[in-house]
Amino acid sequence: MPRDYYEVLGVAKDATSDEIKSAYRKLAKQYHPDVSQEAKETAEAKFKEISEAYEVLSDSEKRSIYDQYGHAGVNQQFSNGGFSWDDFTHYNDISDIFGDIFGSMFGGGRRQSRSANSPRSGESLRYDAEIDLSDVLNGKSIEVSVPHTSNCPDCHGTGGKDGNVHTCRQCGGTGQVQTVRRTAFGQMVSVDMCPTCRGSGSSFEERCPKCRGQGRVQKTTKVSVSIPKGVQDGSRLRVPGAGDAGYNGGPAGDLFVVVHVRPDSVFERDGVNLWTGVTTTYPRLVLGGSEEVRTLEGEKALLKIPAGTQVGSVLRIQGKGLPRPGGGIRGDLFVRVRIDVPSKVSELEKEYLRKLDEGAGGAAPKSTGTKSRIKKKLGV
Ligand SMILES: [Zn+2]
Ligand SMILES: [Zn+2]
Known part of the structure; x- marks a missing residue:
């Protein structure tokens, strides 16, 4: 079983895409086989694992499938039945990430980062x-x-009044500016987002009044x-x-x-099945009978109680559970049987119960009540 993708990247289940991306970048830099301090095989395996996790979690659709169905769900999504080493190299962000790895290591010499205005x-x-x-x-x-x-509908997202824009003069439309610094290790080139056009590559003389130049x-x-x-x-x-x-x-x-x-106050969900309870009587458990049970749709279903049913038994009403997400047969409704023990009973009921108990071989005293004791004293 592969490890949980969130665990692999060390992020929370509700991590934002930025958090996922930055976690991946950090790990990719650490485990990239070309730069890692670990043994080649270990680094490669590790890098594959984090790349696979990232491929799934960075894609909102795959992530959603993974969240619902786990690894089984996303494995079907990979065209050749699983993840292969080549798959991730086609990934959009890979040049970005490599740009980062090599950009910082070799002074920008192999930097291939996508331009800021793409x-x-x-x-x-x-x-x-x-x-x-x-x-x-x-x-x-x-x-x-x-x-x-x-x-912005007025400037079509450009930020310029009536959509009038021109190529940014500071960056020449690339959206980026380069700064060259001399350090103890040699020349360092850093590439930053152009401050004038904020990476868009275009600028304007007069800003759009509706969006105040934001374009949004x-x-x-x-x-x-x-x-x-x-x-x-x-x-x-x-x-x-x-x-x-x-x-x-x-x-x-x-x-x-x-x-x-x-x-729900009446039903408990267990996958496609539902659980509820019903109260019946002791005679019905012994002799068999039926009870009406309310279903989730608010209808009444007849629950058959077989003779000799025990208190706490679970009986099943087929097809009265929940539908399956893809269609097909509905789940079942499971009903736990209980009885109500009355706290007040009539003299007649008491008499029947005593007889019942004697019949069952019990030894209930015939005259426990004060009332019957008084009756005896009076000789009634
Ligand atoms: Zn506007
Ligand atoms: Zn610019």
Whole structure:
């Protein structure tokens, strides 16, 4: 069994994509086989492990599948049935990360970092939705008001008034500026984001009044999310493109709806099955009979009690549990049987119970009550 990906990267389950990225960068620098202090095989295995974890957790779709189904879920996602050494080298960020490794080690000589003004996707957002257990039965459509950033409609995201922009003069449109420093170890070149255009590569004479030159505005969009039947507590549903606006023409981030199922006072969930309880009588347990049980849909189902059922037995009503996420047969409703012991009974009931007890070979005294003792004294 492979290790938990979050554990591999040493991040929390709810880590942001930035946290995941920075954890990976740190580990990749430490274990890259070309630079690691460890034995080659150890470093390679370690590097593979962290790269695999990163490949899954940095991809919002794969991460969501992993969160729901674990390793089994994402392994199916890899085209050749598993992770291979070549897979990760195609990964977008790898040049970025290598740029980092080599950039800092060799004074920028092999730096291949993507330029700052290349398209980047916007931030993904999270919304926590609470639903009832009955919504798991039927599925539910919810409308979420999502506050997010959006490209400014007046300047089309450029930040210049009426969209008028020109190539940034400070960086020549690259979005980056280089600083050369002399140090004891030789020449160091550092590449930073251009302060004039903040990495966009373009600048303007007059800023757009609507967004004050930001190119982005805050807005709230109503997004319909359909929560599927059989949803698990803690599932993440992805709404592509409903997150923050992208940068430099990149795609918008996603919206993740995390589903929380409220605990129910009558039913307890166990996967696709439900548990509940029913109160019956001692005679019905002995002789057999039936009780009405309320199902999650609010209907009444007849529970058959076989003769000789013990207190605490669990009986099953088939098909009255929860639906499976992909469809198919519903789970079952398990009913735990209990009896109510009455604290007040009539004289007639007492008489029957005593006879019953005698019949069962018990030795209940016939005259324990004060009332019957008094009767005897009076000779009634
Ligand atoms: Zn604007
Ligand atoms: Zn610039």
